[in-house]
Amino acid sequence: MSFKVTSAPISAQMMEVEQKYSAHNYTPTPIVFENGLGCEITDVDGNKFLDFSAAYSACNTGHNHPAIIKAVKEQYDKIALPSRGFTHSRYAEFCKTLCESFGFEKVLTVNGGAEAVEFAIKLSRSWGYVKKGIAPNKAKVMMAAKNYHGRTLGVTSGSSNETARKNYGPFIPNVGPSYGDGKTLQFNDAEALEECFKLEGENIAAFIIETVQGEAGIYPPSPGYLEKVRELCDKYNVLWCADEVQMGSYRCGPKRWAYENLSTVKPDVLITAKSISGGIYPVSVVLSSAEIMNTIEPNTHGSTFSGSPIACAATIAALKVYVDDKIPENVAEVGPYMLEGLKAIGEKYDLITAVRGCGLIAAFDLNTEWLKKSGMNAWHVVMFLRAKGIACKMVHGTTVRYCPPLIVTKEQIQVGLDALEDCCSLLPNMKAENIPGVKEFHYLAH
Known part of the structure; x- marks a missing residue:
């Protein structure tokens, strides 16, 4: 199975320290950002990700423009x-x-x-x-x-x-x-x-x-x-x-x-x-x-x-x-491409029960009952996507958001769509502990 991110030992060490000393007002996806430019980020272990969160839309213009x-x-x-x-x-x-x-x-x-x-x-x-x-x-x-x-x-x-x-x-x-x-x-x-x-x-x-x-x-x-x-x-x-x-x-x-x-x-x-x-x-x-x-x-x-x-x-x-940077024009072109792609995946696989969005932000609801039967939840979906090099977040334990910077290209969107399709097709045949990072960061699972 082809995963892009399989190891993050320095990240694990840092997050242990963070868990010890930081107030637990957040439950982060375990990616410790080190550098970022545009839609791409690198963690402290040198792993590279596409950012599909954009700091909750704060980084619409990309990281460090x-x-x-x-x-x-x-x-x-x-x-x-x-x-x-x-x-x-x-x-x-x-x-x-x-x-x-x-x-x-x-x-x-x-x-x-x-x-x-x-x-x-x-x-x-x-x-x-x-x-x-x-x-x-x-x-x-x-x-x-x-x-x-x-x-x-x-x-x-x-x-x-x-x-x-x-x-x-x-x-x-x-x-x-x-x-x-x-x-x-x-x-x-x-x-x-x-x-x-x-x-x-x-x-x-x-x-x-x-x-x-x-x-x-x-x-x-x-x-x-x-x-x-x-x-x-x-x-x-x-x-x-x-x-x-x-x-x-x-x-x-x-x-x-x-x-x-x-x-x-x-x-x-x-x-x-x-x-x-x-x-x-x-x-x-x-x-x-x-x-x-x-x-x-x-x-x-x-x-x-x-x-x-x-x-x-x-x-x-x-x-x-x-x-x-002609960002409005990019949203007009790339936004529908992402939403249509997500809807097509949602229609094809049982893991996704609904897709919603507008512009360049979308969410897909997960079949939580199916995940539960497999000993998993929404966090495991996010961790699978993390292992494929996609940084994203879930909400309410039922939904995952795709919200990339507005400078994102169609090619980068396609990487995110391909990662989700792999998740939908491969996750049913996996054990939770075989998703990279799940064992190391088990304390973050909901």
Whole structure:
């Protein structure tokens, strides 16, 4: 049997140390990155992989894009951090570039995606009190069930994932998918959204949703759903906040934002992060109209590294790379090739029960009952793909995501498809312990 990655002794040693000293807030696929360029990564043992995770879309432009690295290095030679108690020479250009490129009037910068959603909650509440006239401390921010907006306490308050919530209560009230008398608002359910607004609309400041639910397993909205969201938010005077932290920057198609690829309407508030700085430096932003953004008071939100010169340099350079490298055009060509290839494999083999996706991101559900009978689970599928040189992740123990950098070629996509087809055809005749790495990294299995 032909495996590309059969041994990783240094990786095993490092991960043992990591397990001993690091908080166990992640369960990584056992690949210890050492170098990366474009879609290719090398681990500490010299094994080479194609990255089909792209740091959850942060590395849309590929790892260590030379143009972005150059811009950041040049900025480091000048100044890295003056603090937000002052301003700096890159910030005006940064704000102007983002607002004009993204089609909004005002921008607020923070660092991570969860921070941006946290601010969107605050912004929505502020607008609700100042503009909508919601009674003090009554504002509600709706979210959809099975969302993933991050892991901060405010965002986790809106989660329906009990594993994410366990031992972290009490939670912030009036944030999340609950409405009415014990009902739960589901993503992609326009009728339930209208019922929710009818029941509680006078106190609802905003509806925050991922345009495509990512961590849930890549669930795009049905045609017409986002238009209905826009219609209902207008009717009940509710802000529609689109979380495009993972799905923005051409991930979902040749247009910049997922909502542009999947609808004809525009949100009131845009939340994005990760890929706007090319995976080089943490940058997240919230954009909206002047009317909405001006409801916040000076000195009531911010963070030390937000909008730093390095953040601005990385973002401005990355936005140029999207154009110069013709990334939208590549997504338009390669995205359908990957999705069609996955669907063809799914139709051919029993291991895959469903395939979903849009643009250049896709997920395939696994036949977990079949795996269980063979003494395996989704982790073993990921480990098989790892042994074939494909770095990818699973979600919820049932689904595997393919999310390569947007510069990926058809030839590289085909390598990923061939690896999956080998997995589907060969795994039924294998024992779990014969998959390279399974014995060494058994403690990571779910």
